Amino acid sequence: xxxxxxxxxxxxxxxxxxxxxxxxxxxxxxxxxxxxxxxxxxxxxxxxxxxxxxxxxxxxxxxxxxxxxxxxxxxxxxxxxxxxxxxxxxxxxxxxxxxxxxxxxxxxxxxxxxx
Amino acid sequence: xxxxxxxxxxxxxxxxxxxxxxxxxxxxxxxxxxxxxxxxxxxxxxxxxxxxxxxxxxxxxxxxxxxxxxxxxxxxxxxxxxxxxxxxxxxxxxxxxxxxxxxxxxxxxx
Numbered sequence: 001x002x003x004x005x006x007x008x009x010x011x012x013x014x015x016x017x018x019x020x021x022x023x024x025x026x027x028x029x030x031x032x033x034x035x036x037x038x039x040x041x042x043x044x045x046x047x048x049x050x051x052x053x054x055x056x057x058x059x060x061x062x063x064x065x066x067x068x069x070x071x072x073x074x075x076x077x078x079x080x081x082x083x084x085x086x087x088x089x090x091x092x093x094x095x096x097x098x099x100x101x102x103x104x105x106x107x108x109x110x111x112x113x114x115x
Numbered sequence: 116x117x118x119x120x121x122x123x124x125x126x127x128x129x130x131x132x133x134x135x136x137x138x139x140x141x142x143x144x145x146x147x148x149x150x151x152x153x154x155x156x157x158x159x160x161x162x163x164x165x166x167x168x169x170x171x172x173x174x175x176x177x178x179x180x181x182x183x184x185x186x187x188x189x190x191x192x193x194x195x196x197x198x199x200x201x202x203x204x205x206x207x208x209x210x211x212x213x214x215x216x217x218x219x220x221x222x223x224x225x
Binding site for chain 2: 004031033042043044045048050055056090092097098099100101103104105106107108109
C-alpha cells in the first residue's frame with residue numbers, strides 16, 4: 001500500500017471557524033510533510049515531522065497548527081484563517097526525512113476555501 | 116541553495132519520446148537530482164531520482180550529464196496521461212526538504 005490519504009477532499013470555512021485536516025499513511029514512513037499550493041504555483045513546504053517530532057516550520061503563521069499524534073497520522077489544525085489561505089493543502093510522507101535519498105509520496109490534497 | 120532551471124512549457128505528440136531538460140549549474144557533488152510530476156487535480160507523484168549515473172525505472176529514464184550541471188528526463192513513449200507539470204528538484208545531502216521550482220508544463224497532442 002503506497003497510498004497517502006487526506007480528508008476531507010474539500011473544505012469551506014469562515015474566518016472564525018476552527019477546522020482540522022487529516023492525513024494518514026500506512027507505509028511505515030517516519031517523515032511526514034505539509035505543503036501549501038496556490039493555483040498555478042508549485043507546492044511550498046510548511047512543516048516537516050521526523051519520528052513524530054516537528055523538525056521544520058517554514059515560518060508558518062500560528063493560525064496553522066500541525067500535530068503528529070502517531071507515526072501514521074498527521075493533522076493540520078486551522079483557526080482564524082484569512083481568505084488568502086485558500087489553497088490546496090498537500091500531505092506527503094517518506095521513509096526518512098533525508099531529501100537526498102528518499103522519495104516523497106503525496107496525498108491528493110484538501111482544497112480549502114476560506115470565506 | 117542550488118537552483119534548477121526548466122523551460123516553462125513543452126509540447127509533444129502521443130507515442131513519441133519526450134526529453135525534458137533541467138539545468139542545475141550550481142549543483143554540489145552530493146546533491147541528488149529528483150523528478151516529480153503533478154497531473155491535473157492530483158498531488159505530485161515521484162518519477163525518478165539519481166546522483167551520477169543514468170537511471171531507469173518503469174516510468175522514465177534520467178540522463179545525467181557527466182559534469183552533473185544538467186539532466187534530462189526521458190519519457191520513452193508519451194501517452195495522454197503523461198500531460199502534467201514536471202518538476203526537477205535537487206535533494207541536498209543532509210537536508211530534510213525538497214524545494215519545488217516552477218516546473219515544465221508538458222502538453223501531449225493526440
